[in-house]
Amino acid sequence: MKAMEDQVVQEELGYQDDEESFFQDIDLLQKHGIEPGFLTAFEYSEKRKMVFHVSTGSQEFDKLLGGGIESMAITEAFGEFRTGKTQLSHTLCVTAQLPGTNGYTGGKIIFIDTENTFRPDRLRDIADRFNVDHEAVLDNVLYARAYTSEHQMELLDYVAAKFHEEAGIFKLLVQDFYKLTVLRISVPVFFHYNYLPSMITMQIIDSIMALFRVDFSGRGELAERQQKLAQMLSRLQKISEEYNVAVFVTNQMTADPGATMTFQADPKKPIGGHILAHASTTRISLRKGRGELRIAKIYDSPEMPENEATFAITAGGIGDAKE
Ligand code: ATP
Ligand code: MG
Numbered sequence: 001m002k003a004m005e006d007q008v009v010q011e012e013l014g015y016q017d018d019e020e021s022f023f024q025d026i027d028l029l030q031k032h033g034i035e036p037g038f039l040t041a042f043e044y045s046e047k048r049k050m051v052f053h054v055s056t057g058s059q060e061f062d063k064l065l066g067g068g069i070e071s072m073a074i075t076e077a078f079g080e081f082r083t084g085k086t087q088l089s090h091t092l093c094v095t096a097q098l099p100g101t102n103g104y105t106g107g108k109i110i111f112i113d114t115e116n117t118f119r120p121d122r123l124r125d126i127a128d129r130f131n132v133d134h135e136a137v138l139d140n141v142l143y144a145r146a147y148t149s150e151h152q153m154e155l156l157d158y159v160a161a162k163f164h165e166e167a168g169i170f171k172l173l174v175q176d177f178y179k180l181t182v183l184r185i186s187v188p189v190f191f192h193y194n195y196l197p198s199m200i201t202m203q204i205i206d207s208i209m210a211l212f213r214v215d216f217s218g219r220g221e222l223a224e225r226q227q228k229l230a231q232m233l234s235r236l237q238k239i240s241e242e243y244n245v246a247v248f249v250t251n252q253m254t255a256d257p258g259a260t261m262t263f264q265a266d267p268k269k270p271i272g273g274h275i276l277a278h279a280s281t282t283r284i285s286l287r288k289g290r291g292e293l294r295i296a297k298i299y300d301s302p303e304m305p306e307n308e309a310t311f312a313i314t315a316g317g318i319g320d321a322k323e
Contacts, residue, residue: 047072048072049102050071050072050102050244051070051071051072051073051102051244052070052071052100052101052102052103052104052201052244052246053065053066053067053068053069053070053071053100053101053102053104053246054068054069054071054092054095054096054100054201054202054246054248055068055095055098055100056068056069056088056091056092056095056311056318057088057091057092057094057095057126057311057316057317057318057319058309058311058312058318058319058320058321059320060309060310060311060320060321061296061309061311061318063309064296064298064304064307064308064309065282065284065298065304066303066304067101068095068100069092069202069246069248070246070281070282071201071240071244071245071246072240072241072244072245073240073246073247073281073282074233074236074237074240074247074248074249074279074280074281074282075246075247075248075249075280075281075282075283075284076208076248076249076250076251076270076276076280076282076283076284077248077249077250077251077283077284077285077286077296078250078251078252078253078270078283078284078285078286078299079253079285079286079287080253080268080287080288082288083286083287083288083294084286084294084311084313084318085206085207085250085251085286086115086117086118086206086250087122087313087317087318088248088250088286088318089111089118089204089206089248089250090118090119090122090123090126090317091126091317091318092109092202092204092248093109093111093123093126093137093141093202093204094123094126094127094130094132094137094317095130096109096201096202096246097109097132097136097137097140098130098132104201106201107140107199107200107201107202108140108141108142108199108200108201108202109140109141109142109200109201109202109203109204110141110142110144110159110162110200110202110203110204111141111142111143111144111204111206112144112145112146112152112155112156112159112203112204112205112206113143113144113145113146113206114145114146114152114205114206114207114208114210114211115206115207115210116145117206118143118145118206120138122317123137123138123141124137124138125315125316125317126316126317128316129314129315129316129317129319130316142162142200146211147211148211148215149211149212149214149215149216149228149232150215151211152205152211152232153228153231153232153235156232156235156236156239157235159203159239160235160238160239162200163200163239163242163243163245200243200245201244201245201246202245202246202247202248203236203239203240203245203246203247203248204247204248204249205236205247205248205249205250206249206250207249207250207251207252208249208250208251208272208276209229209251209252209271209272209276210252212225212228212229212272213252213271216228226273226275229272229275229276230275230279233275233276233279234279236249236279237279249280251270251271251272251276252270252271253268253269253270253271254268254269254270254271255268270283270285270299277300280300281301281302282298282300282301282302282304283298283299283300283301284296284297284298284299285297285299289310292312292313292314293310293311293312293321294310294311294312294313295308295309295310295311296308296309296310296311297309
């Protein structure tokens with residue numbers, strides 16, 4: 001009994017020590033490259049200033065999205081077959097390499113293909129439209145084919161490691177920034193980050209759900225599927241926010257069994273359930289128009305209204321509809 005009391009007291013003392021060294025601990029964590037989660041709203045707004053947009057290739061479509069596919073976010077495009085999801089994915093492989101607004105100088109792309117529909121020749125055609133060198137364009141796209149949902153996850157682990165390595169300079173800058181704020185040195189923070197052309201700035205998965213759908217097709221497997229999906233999406237979120245990456249994923253649609261009871265005009269919905277719905281910052285629904293025309297609609301966005309834009313699928317990738 002006595003011994004146990006001693007133990008309890010000792011543990012409590014240890015606990016108090018921990019509390020007292022809280023700020024030292026933060027310092028220690030930072031030295032090891034681990035940041036505490038808190039920022040002031042001002043610091044966060046400074047971080048948000050690094051957000052850039054990658055053009056879809058269509059001005060109308062870009063306008064709908066407030067400039068294009070946003071970094072520090074996950075953008076999901078879903079639609080039925082032939083609505084242009086893969087064509088948009090290809091176009092982004094080229095436009096992400098072009099200079100953009102807000103000091104963006106272009107970057108490399110990681111492309112995870114789950115349906116074996118990636119075609120380097122399409123990149124050549126799209127590169128021609130933007131007058132950029134074929135070889136340079138192809139060199140800047142890191143391609144991987146995923147065969148199972150587990151493989152897809154492993155590839156993302158590799159990607160996370162790659163970002164850690166490639167974005168070293170970016171991380172260092174962010175850490176200096178954090179150090180200043182933790183030490184409470186009240187210098188105005190002129191936090192500026194120049195994009196290095198060698199860095200990975202875009203991550204594409206075409207399509208995010210295809211393999212999950214196959215691997216967890218049984219009725220009783222839905223819960224497990226959603227759990228694995230949540231894990232993967234949290235990794236994607238971390239990549240996008242920590243390394244200022246524009247994450248773009250495509251998704252399929254399925255018949256909504258609940259919709260037959262209601263009077264919904266379009267009884268189909270994107271798959272992935274609430275997990276994907278919440279993880280995606282911006283959701284775009286794509287549908288067919290006449291000929292090569294397609295219509296994009298904002299389905300869910302934190303800051304853009306539910307508008308529509310018409311674009312075209314051309315030999316040079318996604319473009320504007322001709323008048
Ligand atoms: P899925 O759900 O089957 O993956 P998707 O939404 O990915 O469909 P895409 O493959 O992006 O569809 O789009 C297919 C459309 O793109 C077709 O209508 C096709 O005519 C058009 N397309 C493909 N290649 C070209 C090209 N080189 N020039 C013009 N249009 C093309
Ligand atoms: Mg496709």
